[in-house]
Amino acid sequence: MSVLPQSFDDSKPIYIQVRERLEDMIVKGQLEEGEQAPSTTQLSKFYKINHITVGKGVNQLVDEGVLFKKRGIGMFVSDGAKEKLLENRKKTFVAEYIHPLLVEAEKLGITKEELSNMLKQEKGSE
Numbered sequence: 001m002s003v004l005p006q007s008f009d010d011s012k013p014i015y016i017q018v019r020e021r022l023e024d025m026i027v028k029g030q031l032e033e034g035e036q037a038p039s040t041t042q043l044s045k046f047y048k049i050n051h052i053t054v055g056k057g058v059n060q061l062v063d064e065g066v067l068f069k070k071r072g073i074g075m076f077v078s079d080g081a082k083e084k085l086l087e088n089r090k091k092t093f094v095a096e097y098i099h100p101l102l103v104e105a106e107k108l109g110i111t112k113e114e115l116s117n118m119l120k121q122e123k124g125s126e
Helices: 014-027 040-047 051-063 081-108 112-124
Strands: 067-070 074-077
Touching: 014 040, 014 051, 014 081, 040 051, 051 067, 081 112
Parallel strands: none
Antiparallel strands: 067 074
């Protein structure tokens, strides 16, 4: 679990940040489909937070089918979890970034071509 940052910020509830960190591990391939995920006990000790807080974030992933539980063994990454997470994140990306970008571009009179060139220029400057 050393790939996870240990600190949290105040921007959102801790259980959501725990959930997002597990999602990140799946999306980045650090946790593969079928692989055992860290237990709530391991996560609560690692982050030094209440196991109920960790459980709330983990249980959301179980409810969504990203993780599944094997009784007495632990939690595992579901088949198709990475694709499901990528699809959800792309939808969120459009709603949170692309749509507001297009609205602001329209207010500023930026054409599609100008916007495309700006994106290409920014991507190239990395």
